[in-house]
Amino acid sequence: xxxxxxxxxxxxARAANVIPGGIYGxxxxxxxxxxxxxxxxxxxxxxxxxxxxxxxxxxxxxxxxTILHGYLHPEIESAALAQRQLGAVFNQPSPVMVELAESLxxxxxFADWVVFAKNGSDLTTWAVRVARESSGKPYVVKARGxxxxxxxxxxxxxxxxxxxxxxxxxxxxxxDIDELKKVISSHRNQISSIILTPYHHAAFSPSxxxxxxxxxxxxxxxxxxxxxxxxxxxxxGGRLNDGGSxxxxxxxxxxxxxxxxxGNGYAISACVGKDFLKDASKEVFxxxxxxxxxxxxxxxxxxxxxxxxxxxxxxxxxxxxYFVKGMAEKASENELPFILTGPASMPxxxxxxxxNLFRIQKFCEIAAGKGLYFHPHHNWFISNAHExxxxxEAIDLAGEAMSELAREETV
Amino acid sequence: MSISVQRLLPYASxxxxxxxxxxxxxxxxxxxxxxxxxxxxxxxxxxxxxLCFKDKKLIKAVTSGxxxxxxxxxxxxxxxxxxxxxxxxxxxxxxxxxxxxxxxLAIGLRAGxxxxxxxxxxxxxxxxxxxxxxxxxxQFKVEEYDLSFFLYRLEGELWKVNSLNPIEGISxxxxxxxxxIASQAxxxxxxxxxGVGLGHASVSGNIPLLDKIGYISRLAQxxxxxxx
Numbered sequence: 221x222x223x224x225x226x227x228x229x230x231x232x233a234r235a236a237n238v239i240p241g242g243i244y245g246x247x248x249x250x251x252x253x254x255x256x257x258x259x260x261x262x263x264x265x266x267x268x269x270x271x272x273x274x275x276x277x278x279x280x281x282x283x284x285x286t287i288l289h290g291y292l293h294p295e296i297e298s299a300a301l302a303q304r305q306l307g308a309v310f311n312q313p314s315p316v317m318v319e320l321a322e323s324l325x326x327x328x329x330f331a332d333w334v335v336f337a338k339n340g341s342d343l344t345t346w347a348v349r350v351a352r353e354s355s356g357k358p359y360v361v362k363a364r365g366x367x368x369x370x371x372x373x374x375x376x377x378x379x380x381x382x383x384x385x386x387x388x389x390x391x392x393x394x395x396d397i398d399e400l401k402k403v404i405s406s407h408r409n410q411i412s413s414i415i416l417t418p419y420h421h422a423a424f425s426p427s428x429x430x431x432x433x434x435x436x437x438x439x440x441x442x443x444x445x446x447x448x449x450x451x452x453x454x455x456x457g458g459r460l461n462d463g464g465s466x467x468x469x470x471x472x473x474x475x476x477x478x479x480x481x482x483g484n485g486y487a488i489s490a491c492v493g494k495d496f497l498k499d500a501s502k503e504v505f506x507x508x509x510x511x512x513x514x515x516x517x518x519x520x521x522x523x524x525x526x527x528x529x530x531x532x533x534x535x536x537x538x539x540x541x542y543f544v545k546g547m548a549e550k551a552s553e554n555e556l557p558f559i560l561t562g563p564a565s566m567p568x569x570x571x572x573x574x575x576n577l578f579r580i581q582k583f584c585e586i587a588a589g590k591g592l593y594f595h596p597h598h599n600w601f602i603s604n605a606h607e608x609x610x611x612x613e614a615i616d617l618a619g620e621a622m623s624e625l626a627r628e629e630t631v
Numbered sequence: 632m633s634i635s636v637q638r639l640l641p642y643a644s645x646x647x648x649x650x651x652x653x654x655x656x657x658x659x660x661x662x663x664x665x666x667x668x669x670x671x672x673x674x675x676x677x678x679x680x681x682l683c684f685k686d687k688k689l690i691k692a693v694t695s696g697x698x699x700x701x702x703x704x705x706x707x708x709x710x711x712x713x714x715x716x717x718x719x720x721x722x723x724x725x726x727x728x729x730x731x732x733x734x735x736l737a738i739g740l741r742a743g744x745x746x747x748x749x750x751x752x753x754x755x756x757x758x759x760x761x762x763x764x765x766x767x768x769x770q771f772k773v774e775e776y777d778l779s780f781f782l783y784r785l786e787g788e789l790w791k792v793n794s795l796n797p798i799e800g801i802s803x804x805x806x807x808x809x810x811x812i813a814s815q816a817x818x819x820x821x822x823x824x825x826g827v828g829l830g831h832a833s834v835s836g837n838i839p840l841l842d843k844i845g846y847i848s849r850l851a852q853x854x855x856x857x858x859x
Contacts, residue, residue, distance in 0.1 A: 232828050241824030249828035251838070259828060378760065378846040424839050576802045576837045597838065 290605020341369025427562025540564025650745030681712025
């Protein structure tokens with residue numbers, strides 16, 4: 221049984237007239253459950269939201285990762301409001317930019333400098349260019365299937381492409397160090413950077429954690445070949461360790477990019493780097509119309525403070541563990557091969573043997589009818605606003621959904 | 632078999648005609664099946680000897696509904712050529728008829744999927760896009776008419792279209808919720824993003840595969856002329 225989405229559909233029909241596709245990007249209906257998820261949301265608080273038809277949802281997507289502390293976190297909203305009363309974008313930056321830069325360089329152990337933008341992609345691309353400027357070498361290496369943004373060199377979409385877009389991009393299979401070595405040796409002294417996410421979180425497939433030696437091997441290869449290591453911590457940053465995901469996996473990149481959890485819903489991204497890249501970073505032009513937005517920066521300062529004072533990464537990992545175990549029990553009770561892959565604070569759902577995704581889609585459809593916002597093709601997110609009663613409720617409802625799925629499949 | 636870039640469009644058009652004739656013949660067993668043969672000197676024959684077009688003329692025939700075939704071939708086998716032309720005209724009449732019918736949809740949809748298959752097989756960027764997919768089947772459904780076609784690729788083979796699923800299991804499903812929506816899709820008037828959001832069509836299964844096939848079908852639809 222699905223919720224009614226009458227008002228949502230009315231908005232969408234209007235949107236389709238004036239916005240290509242109605243809604244685009246990762247939140248386009250076609251990428252999720254178009255007739256089960258609402259197209260439009262009215263409001264959200266904590267870990268719950270209400271769609272425009274008044275349906276109540278228990279959320280596990282957290283604005284697809286931008287919400288780390290919960291929607292409308294009172295302290296963050298107060299900080300943002302205080303700054304908004306002074307203004308958001310001026311001719312010159314607000315002092316909050318300096319405060320945020322100091323906060324981040326103190327928090328991230330290898331960071332000597334930081335720059336800000338609005339979107340993860342703004343700075344993954346910029347970091348790749350800084351590495352080129354510093355090294356004078358053209359190629360960038362990435363893991364096959366990894367997402368690093370919407371710019372031409374990394375955009376996973378299909379249209380608007382020319383061969384040259386990716387002509388300086390090399391790929392290897394995540395965790396396959398031998399293949400990485402081959403890629404490096406076949407382009408000796410031509411590779412400026414390797415850009416990687418902390419673990420492999422590709423869409424439409426289970427997440428893959430780094431092997432025990434993966435990061436040490438990557439670091440070794442980078443040092444041996446004078447390659448700059450860029451950590452794309454856009455999605456994961458703040459969710460494994462409040463000092464950056466490299467600390468969780470015990471390695472040190474040369475640059476790292478953060479965004480999603482940084483402003484708890486306020487648009488901001490940051491790239492931090494080591495001192496030896498500071499000169500090169502000055503040479504690569506960087507700007508944007510609203511990139512000095514002081515409201516987002518004030519929100520980010522408060523968000524970082526809370527992450528530290530409440531040990532949020534530890535907290536959501538523990539909450540995630542509880543959730544993952546509960547879901548595993550329900551799957552076992554229903555004899556379903558359902559697993560949650562990747563870190564517990566951002567688990568990716570998967571049914572073994574379901575390579576064509578019909579089963580996960582059906583499960584998420586049934587769950588949506590119970591008010592659970594479980595995405596079938598993207599990792600889920602646990603925020604620090606998810607309390608035990610929320611997780612218990614979700615586990616119980618998910619158990620009901622699994623029972624229904626098992627019954628339907630038997631029939 | 633590789634096809635030169637110049638011949639891709641006429642060959643894809645011919646394969647669409649062949650597919651539409653397959654569907655037409657399944658409903659009219661006495662009709663002539665218009666099998667395609669790609670010949671040297673920019674010639675394409677339909678239905679065996681008797682009906683043969685220059686590449687450019689075939690494009691013109693598909694665009695405007697009429698073009699002169701190669702007279703020598705016709706005169707060499709006038710009976711076969713005549714039967715082929717009659718079948719072509721009967722298909723054209725159905726496709727250009729007003730309104731929506733099961734026969735029109737079936738012929739149009741099968742021709743459209745065959746065009747997609749042609750690009751998937753012979754257009755180099757499309758081949759690259761689909762290089763990871765083997766032993767996959769996509770089902771195209773039209774609700775109400777209980778109409779289904781399968782676009783598939785078995786290991787080591789080309790992409791093909793059929794009204795029966797050649798293997799067990801389906802990789803992805805695109806289902807049009809009404810004959811009208813399906814006819815809009817065939818004519819190129821279906822918004823693949825908004826249409827799914829509005830519930831005019833549904834997608835399930837292997838979305839990355841469907842995404843790529845959808846992109847190729849729109850590419851083919853943009854490049855290929857049509858009388859629709």
